[in-house]
Amino acid sequence: MELQNTVAVVTGANRGFGRHLAAQLVERGAKVYGAARRPETVDVPGVIPLRLDVTDEASVREAARIASDVTLLINNAGISTGATLIGGDTDEVRREMETNFFGPLAATRAFAPVIEGNGGGTVLNVLSALSWFHPAALGSYAASKAAAWALTGATREELAPRGIAVSALHVGYMDTDMAAGVPADQKVAAADVAAQALDGIETGLPEILADETSRYVKQSLSATPQPTAG
Template identity: 75%
Template structure:
């Protein structure tokens, strides 16, 4: 996909990776709708702030009407509550699924006909190394991202005849607010965003942004260790 003159909708564009993706898209010559639950929190010169809450069906419908020229959707908005599947509250588990699985699906369903009507384009789903590695302490997040990986694979096949490619980013810890409290080496969101945009431009189905993620992906054929 040619990014120059693309029209991108980036969810969660007010901070972290979403903000960096929006900024780099602008530098590449794209028009960018910077979507956030609070559009007043968007501080990117040249971007069009757009109210969009991925858990609010009405805000999704309204955003699709406003961004009616979109050719690229970046499903970046998400949460991580650190909720285990057994000990965690059902409400927290459901919140992870609503935000990280059903939210991106609802946004994609709303924007797929828009992108198709504008001649085709692309969707990017921001996932995680935890799509494939499932630590107990983050069981809800990992389950939601694993489901979002399956979603990405299924809609890739479904949307291909409509001229829409689907890419999935898998990445470990990044130096963002979401990972601020975790003491570990973290990727630079600017470096990850550059890899993402290269992957979209080249129609890659999966973008593996760091060595940890690549190693975990390669280990999928092994038997899980016993507890």
């Protein structure tokens, strides 16, 4: 997909990784809608603020109505609460699933007819190495990203006949607020990951592995789980 003259919607474009994606899309010649719950917080030069709350389906549908020329949807908005699956607050678990799984689902359902009507295009889901690796301390987040990986695969097959490619971006830790507590030497620069993501869209990669962590975890998927209790 050629990004020059592409029309993109980036969710969660007001900060962190989404801001880098929006800025780099503009640099590559795209028209960009920067979507956020509070559009006034989107301040990237050249980006059109768009109100969109991924947990509010009416908001998502209205955004799709306004951004009627879109050919690229990047499902970037997400949260991490740190909830565990057994001992964690169930409301937090549900909130992560609503944002990280049902949010991209709602956006993809709303924007797919728009993208198809504009001649086809691409959906990119921003996922994580934790789509495949599920530590207990981040059980809720990992479960939501695993679900979003399944969403990616299923919608890739469903939307292909409509001229829409669906890709996934996987990364370990990026230097953003979400990974503020992670040592610097374990994180990759968000700007570098954004560049890899956009390169992957242009070359049509179905899966973009942006760092050594994501590549290692993906290669380890066939390993037999080890027992953790007697």
